[in-house]
Amino acid sequence: ISVYNENYPMPPVPKVQTLGLSAKEACLRGLYKFQEAPVDKQLTVRLIGSGSIMKQVMNAVDLLAEFGVGCEIWSATNIGELHREAVRKERYARLHPAEPEPSFWVKDCLGDFDGVTVFSSDNISQYPQLIERYVGGDFVILGTDGFGRSDTREKLRRFFEIDQESIAVAALSALARQGKVKPEVVVEAMDKFGVKYDRPDITMDDCIPRD
Numbered sequence: 001i002s003v004y005n006e007n008y009p010m011p012p013v014p015k016v017q018t019l020g021l022s023a024k025e026a027c028l029r030g031l032y033k034f035q036e037a038p039v040d041k042q043l044t045v046r047l048i049g050s051g052s053i054m055k056q057v058m059n060a061v062d063l064l065a066e067f068g069v070g071c072e073i074w075s076a077t078n079i080g081e082l083h084r085e086a087v088r089k090e091r092y093a094r095l096h097p098a099e100p101e102p103s104f105w106v107k108d109c110l111g112d113f114d115g116v117t118v119f120s121s122d123n124i125s126q127y128p129q130l131i132e133r134y135v136g137g138d139f140v141i142l143g144t145d146g147f148g149r150s151d152t153r154e155k156l157r158r159f160f161e162i163d164q165e166s167i168a169v170a171a172l173s174a175l176a177r178q179g180k181v182k183p184e185v186v187v188e189a190m191d192k193f194g195v196k197y198d199r200p201d202i203t204m205d206d207c208i209p210r211d
Contacts, residue, residue: 004052006153011058019108029105030078030085035061041070043180045171046113046137048074050121050128056157057120059164063193064171067185071171074109076119076128082106083130107134116174118142120162138178140170165193 018026026032049057113136125143157163
């Protein structure tokens with residue numbers, strides 16, 4: 001259980017279904033679709049948020065719209081449960097080779113996709129990596145890796161690059177890698193949103209040579 005002390009407005013329960021399940025039902029499975037992608041955008045990315053960073057994911061939608069990119073929004077409520085179910089079903093398939101391969105929630109939701117998925121949370125990046133192999137397309141993980149720090153929420157989220165601007169830049173960069181936008185678009189977004197390449201880290205500056 002993760003406990004947060006940040007006050008922010010809770011959106012209403014979405015009406016969109018996830019593979020035939022309501023948001024409440026899918027939430028208990030560990031992952032649910034929060035918002036469908038708009039149909040009027042040529043490019044679409046899939047954004048996944050968790051915990052309080054879900055608000056940053058939702059705010060990134062308008063930033064990406066400025067560059068003509070639509071967003072499908074998902075909320076991950078239990079990565080551990082998604083991974084446990086996948087491991088359990090893979091073990092069953094391994095020991096029953098004559099039977100059809102069983103399905104499981106994370107693969108059913110995220111597997112059939114060849115686009116860009118950006119996952120942002122205030123967990124270390126290794127946690128979402130538990131489900132990485134089940135996500136189709138290019139999977140970009142933003143997390144809070146590094147030494148413990150103390151600062152405002154805004155500055156910490158910018159330092160770890162899990163804020164709305166960093167999410168938007170990560171999505172555009174992955175689209176550029178897929179050849180769907182020009183690299184100059186990513187540079188433009190970085191300049192516009194104030195996302196910089198240099199990120200000083202006093203805990204590592206004397207240990208690892210910088211590029």
